[in-house]
Amino acid sequence: MQAELLDIRNHIAQHAPFDEMPEELLDRIVTGIEVAYYRAGTQILELGQQNYWLHYIRSGAVEIFRRSGELYNRIGEGEIFGQFGLLRNQKVRFPAKAIEDCLIYKIPYETFQHLWENDENFADFVEIEDHSRLRSAVSRRHKSNELMSAKVTRLIAREPVSAPTTVRLQEAARIMTDNGVSALLLMDESGDSPRLKGIITDRDLRTRAVTNALPSETPISEIMSEGLITISARSYIFEAMLTMLHNNVHHLPVMEDHEVRGVIALSDIVKYESQSSLYLVSNIYHQNDVKGLKKISREVRDSFVRMVNEDANSHMIGSAMAGIGRSFSQRLLELGEEKLGPPPIPYCFMALGSMARDEQLVVTDQDNAMVLDDSFIPEEHDEYFLALAKFVSDGLAECGYTYCTGDIMATNPKWRQPLSVWKDYFTDWIDNPKAEALLNSNIFFDLDGIYGETDYAEQLKTLIVNKASNSQRFLTFLARNALNRTPPLGFFRTFVLEEDGKHQKTFNLKRRGTAPVSDLIRVHALACGSRSQNSFERLRDIAKTKLMLDDDAGNLRDALEFISIVRIRHQALAIEEGRDPDNNVRPEDLSPFERSHLKDAFQIVSNAQKFLRFRYNAGGATRNV
Amino acid sequence: MSSVIKSGNSKQNWPENYRKGAEQAKDTRIRAFYEAGCPSPDTPVRDVPLVALDFETTGLEADQHSIVSIGLVPFTLTGIQLGQCWHQVVRPRLPLHKTSVTIHGITHSEIENAPDLEDVLDPLFEHLNGRIPVVHYRNIERPFLNTALQWRLNEQLRFPVIDTMAIEAHLHPNRNPSRWQQLMGKKPISIRLADSRLRYGLPHYASHNALIDAIATAELLQAQILHHFSPDTPIGDLWV
Numbered sequence: 039m040q041a042e043l044l045d046i047r048n049h050i051a052q053h054a055p056f057d058e059m060p061e062e063l064l065d066r067i068v069t070g071i072e073v074a075y076y077r078a079g080t081q082i083l084e085l086g087q088q089n090y091w092l093h094y095i096r097s098g099a100v101e102i103f104r105r106s107g108e109l110y111n112r113i114g115e116g117e118i119f120g121q122f123g124l125l126r127n128q129k130v131r132f133p134a135k136a137i138e139d140c141l142i143y144k145i146p147y148e149t150f151q152h153l154w155e156n157d158e159n160f161a162d163f164v165e166i167e168d169h170s171r172l173r174s175a176v177s178r179r180h181k182s183n184e185l186m187s188a189k190v191t192r193l194i195a196r197e198p199v200s201a202p203t204t205v206r207l208q209e210a211a212r213i214m215t216d217n218g219v220s221a222l223l224l225m226d227e228s229g230d231s232p233r234l235k236g237i238i239t240d241r242d243l244r245t246r247a248v249t250n251a252l253p254s255e256t257p258i259s260e261i262m263s264e265g266l267i268t269i270s271a272r273s274y275i276f277e278a279m280l281t282m283l284h285n286n287v288h289h290l291p292v293m294e295d296h297e298v299r300g301v302i303a304l305s306d307i308v309k310y311e312s313q314s315s316l317y318l319v320s321n322i323y324h325q326n327d328v329k330g331l332k333k334i335s336r337e338v339r340d341s342f343v344r345m346v347n348e349d350a351n352s353h354m355i356g357s358a359m360a361g362i363g364r365s366f367s368q369r370l371l372e373l374g375e376e377k378l379g380p381p382p383i384p385y386c387f388m389a390l391g392s393m394a395r396d397e398q399l400v401v402t403d404q405d406n407a408m409v410l411d412d413s414f415i416p417e418e419h420d421e422y423f424l425a426l427a428k429f430v431s432d433g434l435a436e437c438g439y440t441y442c443t444g445d446i447m448a449t450n451p452k453w454r455q456p457l458s459v460w461k462d463y464f465t466d467w468i469d470n471p472k473a474e475a476l477l478n479s480n481i482f483f484d485l486d487g488i489y490g491e492t493d494y495a496e497q498l499k500t501l502i503v504n505k506a507s508n509s510q511r512f513l514t515f516l517a518r519n520a521l522n523r524t525p526p527l528g529f530f531r532t533f534v535l536e537e538d539g540k541h542q543k544t545f546n547l548k549r550r551g552t553a554p555v556s557d558l559i560r561v562h563a564l565a566c567g568s569r570s571q572n573s574f575e576r577l578r579d580i581a582k583t584k585l586m587l588d589d590d591a592g593n594l595r596d597a598l599e600f601i602s603i604v605r606i607r608h609q610a611l612a613i614e615e616g617r618d619p620d621n622n623v624r625p626e627d628l629s630p631f632e633r634s635h636l637k638d639a640f641q642i643v644s645n646a647q648k649f650l651r652f653r654y655n656a657g658g659a660t661r662n663v
Numbered sequence: 664m665s666s667v668i669k670s671g672n673s674k675q676n677w678p679e680n681y682r683k684g685a686e687q688a689k690d691t692r693i694r695a696f697y698e699a700g701c702p703s704p705d706t707p708v709r710d711v712p713l714v715a716l717d718f719e720t721t722g723l724e725a726d727q728h729s730i731v732s733i734g735l736v737p738f739t740l741t742g743i744q745l746g747q748c749w750h751q752v753v754r755p756r757l758p759l760h761k762t763s764v765t766i767h768g769i770t771h772s773e774i775e776n777a778p779d780l781e782d783v784l785d786p787l788f789e790h791l792n793g794r795i796p797v798v799h800y801r802n803i804e805r806p807f808l809n810t811a812l813q814w815r816l817n818e819q820l821r822f823p824v825i826d827t828m829a830i831e832a833h834l835h836p837n838r839n840p841s842r843w844q845q846l847m848g849k850k851p852i853s854i855r856l857a858d859s860r861l862r863y864g865l866p867h868y869a870s871h872n873a874l875i876d877a878i879a880t881a882e883l884l885q886a887q888i889l890h891h892f893s894p895d896t897p898i899g900d901l902w903v
Contacts, residue, residue: 042734042874049866072742073878075865075885097866137865141882145744303685 039065046071049096050143053116055163062662063157070149076136082160083120083134090128092164093120098140099107099530101539103133105530109539110135111637112530120162124150124422190278190292191271193307194300198291202227203235203262207247208254210238221289221301223263234298236262239289241349241375250322251542264483268293269302276354279307283319286368311560322365327373328433331366335437335568338362339613342400346610352602356397363393366437367406374429375452381426383411386487387496390446394486395556395601397571400609401619404431404439405446405481407453414456423454425595444482457494468505471515483560484571495530498568510654513565517654520557523646525550527635529625547608548621551601551636555594555643558650562586565654573598597639602634666892668826668833670801677701677823690816692788699793704899708888709740711824711898714794715881716804717873719769721755725806729755730780731769734873735790738797738881738896749790750874752777755887759823769872781815799856799880801826801903812827815891827883830901831859832889844901859883863890 039047050056056064072091076082076098083089084104093100095117102111102119110132113119122131124147155158200223201213211233214222221239227233238258246252246261259488267285269278271294278290286306304320311581318341325331329606341362371387391405392398407422428447435441448454455463467479483502488494526534526545533541547549558572559580568579574595581591609619609625625633650656667673678701685697702711716735722728736748752769754777780787798804801824814822831854832838837850853859856879858868863886868875888894892901 040748040750040874042870042872043745043748043868045875046745046878069746071745073738073745073882073885074742075863075882076891077886077889098864139886141865315810 039068040426043068043090046143049116050094054630055160057159060152063153066152067149069144071145072146074142074144076142078136078138078140081133082136082140082142083123083130083416084130085130085133086450088131089120089123090147091120091131092118092124092147092150093134093339094143094145096141096143098138098142100134100140101135101137102486103135105131109527109537111528112535112539114531118164121150122657123153125154125165129386129522131565133407161219172268175464189273190269190273190275190290190302191273191299191513192300193275193278194292196300196307197443198223199300200225200232201258202232202258203257206254207252207256207258207261210245210258214238214240214243219301220303220305223291223298223301223660224258234266234268234293235259236264236290237266237289237291237301238262241577243290262640266291270294271299275307276281276350278302280306280354280357280361280396283358284364286319288320288366289420290291319362321364322369327368328436330610331356331433332370332436338438339400339619342606343613346606352606356392356602357397357400358574359400359402360389360393360396360398360662363398363439364374364389366434366439368489369427370430371434373433374426377429378425379423381490382422383413384491385410385423386491387430387489388495389486389488391481391484393488394484394571394647397552397556399606400613401621401627402439403442404434405442406431406448407446407482407485408448408455409460409487409491409498410454410456411491411494412458414474420454424449424451427454440637444478444481457497460494460498464498468502468509468512471509473511473515473518476515477519477522479555480516482628483516483564484556486571502564503567509566513561514654514656516564517558517650517656518560520554520561521547521651521656523557524647525554525643527644528640529628529633532626533626534625544622545622546621547601547605547623552598554647555601558643558646559594559598561650561654583600585653590649593642597642597646600635600639600641604628604636607632666766666896667820667900668729668829668903672823672903675823678703679719680821683857684821686837687690688818693812693816693818693820696792696820696822702795702898704902705897707895708892708898708901711739712794713738713797713881713884714790715877715884716744716791716796716798716824717802717880718807718876719873720803720807722737723803725803725810727767728807730807730866731774732873733745733783734875734877735787736881737790738795738885740885740888743878743881743885745874745878747790748874748878749786750872751783751786753780753783754778764898766770779815780811795823795825795898795902797827797877797880797884799826799859800828806840825879825884825898825901826903827859827887828854828856829903830884830887830891856880856883860886863887 047064051064082100093111093581095115097115097426099112099114100119101109102113104110119134123129127149155166199219201210203226204223211220221237223234224236224238238261242261242263267281267287268291269281271292281290282304284286289301291301292299302461318337321334322331325334342359345358357383358459367387375381386409388407388409390407392402408427412422431449441447446453467476485495485636527537528535533543534545535541556573559576561584562580563570565574566580566583566585568576570576570579577591577595578588605621608623612619681697685694688694690696702708712736716734718730719732720728730753734750736743738744750866752773753817754774769774805824812818834886835852835854838854840849840851856876860879860883865882865886868879888896
């Protein structure tokens with residue numbers, strides 16, 4: 039290549055997929071280029087026309103259309119088009135029209151093929167589906183995090199320390215002291231081989247034995263915890279962390295082929311990652327009043343930013359934040375019960391929405407409800423539960439979880455009802471669906487019992503799972519609601535491009551990004567009878583039922599992950615710069631990497647919405663919000 | 664507005680001139696140039712092979728200054744083939760003026776090692792033959808080439824050119840505002856290459872060398888024709 043053409047090579051080398059290309063390939067591109075000028079309004083590529091050129095926009099702007107004539111994309115300087123047809127039969131699949139005067143560098147088919155065969159990056163880029171490009175973007179981000187890549191077995195420092203369930207309290211304490219462990223596994227030795235039956239921890243000894251002044255001869259089986267939460271030896275450290283956060287346990291037996299390999303403690307993970315959000319969680323339980331909770335709630339944002347900077351994925355961050363939020367609620371409930379006395383009848387405190395889905399971020403309001411025992415007599419009991427609900431709600435507001443603007447809180451009498459009423463609510467929503475009613479009650483279909491008789495919440499989940507999958511009308515209404523919020527088409531220069539070709543300056547990454555995805559996943563999840571609440575877990579359940587193709591489910595997972603992580607980074611950046619985090623993003627705030635892959639992600643969401651409309655017969659055009 | 668670009672050459676019969684030139688030429692290269700022929704003036708510009716041509720020179724006077732570098736790129740209305748471009752530094756007869764060194768970005772050693780124009784006439788003509796040259800400002804390339812050939816071969820080379828600057832001048836006849844208009848804040852319209860390109864949405868090139876300027880000129884002609892003329896415009900309306 040002539041050195042005098044450097045200007046041209048440099049321009050190309052700034053843009054994907056040419057930005058990582060070796061010089062000799064770039065030189066080959068430049069010497070093959072034919073430059074052409076198109077006036078605004080000119081049809082550059084016609085549908086079905088033979089085309090032997092990859093088109094690179096040196097200046098100007100081009101609109102790309104679908105076969106149906108629908109606007110597919112609008113692209114500008116440094117972007118390419120025409121590749122779809124080149125890969126197949128050299129016939130134009132996506133017509134292109136100049137919307138401004140354009141200078142186009144046309145790269146001949148021969149060069150295109152050479153690049154495709156010799157440059158993997160280039161091949162990945164043009165081969166699309168947009169989706170695989172997104173996948174490599176998602177996986178590229180994650181390879182660095184050790185929490186994500188290291189297995190729990192790395193944390194096991196010693197053989198498990200155990201004793202038969204028949205030992206007495208004092209003996210158990212002695213074994214723990216001698217071995218220097220904070221948890222003792224208790225084995226049922228009555229069968230052929232010992233079987234893990236329970237666990238006792240330092241904290242249990244303090245709270246259950248010492249506080250109640252139990253005699254040293256008390257059988258350990260009377261105070262041990264049973265129904266253990268365990269984790270497989272094949273799990274990753276972050277999964278152990280999520281399990282601890284979710285279940286509020288500080289010790290996890292690690293199992294391999296039904297045998298205990300060891301025990302990992304919260305402190306092991308904290309040691310592994312000294313500033314883990316788990317540390318914050320354990321701190322929450324040490325606070326004795328709202329003031330103390332409010333004080334440490336300031337650390338929530340630090341913890342969030344730290345996880346982002348450590349390259350945690352969105353599932354991990356969402357779970358950690360939800361775990362923290364749950365811990366605040368739980369501690370407030372404990373403090374409330376201390377203040378107001380024990381509850382007159384059993385109850386369950388439910389988290390709804392993002393907290394229930396384990397998808398909470400830092401900008402969040404509180405969505406909660408109370409399910410009371412069916413022995414509930416309003417005149418006798420409600421004063422207590424109102425006071426408790428108010429204590430928790432006010433406390434959460436103090437800690438940065440703002441009151442729910444839609445009044446979906448346990449302080450609202452409508453959402454503080456006995457189990458039977460709750461069952462009626464759900465039955466009515468599912469049997470007599472009304473779009474308006476469902477619009478507001480969507481949030482109740484993401485629920486999680488976080489305190490008290492959590493079995494009530496499980497009963498409600500069972501009812502939903504049994505009824506929803508059989509009610510086509512309900513699913514249709516739910517699907518229709520899920521189509522109310524659509525993703526933007528993508529970006530064009532410093533604007534957000536809408537389907538009607540209009541421009542916006544900013545867009546809401548929650549309303550136009552993550553929410554439409556979790557909404558549509560919820561519909562499929564209910565249709566296939568999944569009990570999961572988390573969107574990623576729901577997707578896994580959906581994929582198992584073949585309701586959605588594996589590929590589609592995988593693409594949707596990648597899209598949700600990418601949109602979430604961009605949203606998360608956007609908020610983390612605001613916090614680091616001392617601004618209030620929000621969900622509103624201007625395209626110029628995004629890196630070229632984020633812009634390009636977000637566009638792919640939106641495309642996937644849009645396709646998934648089309649499938650949803652078709653699958654549940656939800657009809658009508660999607661409405662832009 | 665008439666769409667004919669006027670010049671002192673308007674009455675020339677170029678195809679006939681080429682035929683005569685071929686008969687009278689002594690140098691084989693000049694004869695080959697003329698023999699490649701010139702399209703009839705009524706040929707649509709879309710059918711005419713073109714070559715954008717740009718010289719960097721030591722000054723503006725053909726009889727006092729010299730060519731330092733030549734950039735050219737063959738093209739048609741539908742495409743400019745970068746793979747066929749050609750760039751050549753040549754040794755000027757006169758010493759390089761200091762200021763022009765910085766303008767051209769060509770170093771002394773490059774020039775000292777450069778061949779004389781005569782040594783590169785073969786590749787030069789190979790690119791020119793059978794094509795109508797396109798330049799931005801006709802008073803450089805044609806007179807400089809003519810003078811250089813006169814000097815070296817003792818023969819003239821006469822040919823039509825399309826002048827993108829003349830086209831801009833034709834499109835903006837009143838580009839210099841009257842004193843009254845100047846008082847009202849009206850600015851003169853520049854018909855320099857970079858400024859003209861801006862009016863067509865053509866990109867800015869950071870570097871300046873004979874080749875990039877030739878490409879820039881080719882792009883400008885494509886834009887001019889699509890905006891103000893038509894691919895069917897007879898070449899005779901455009902050349903000067």
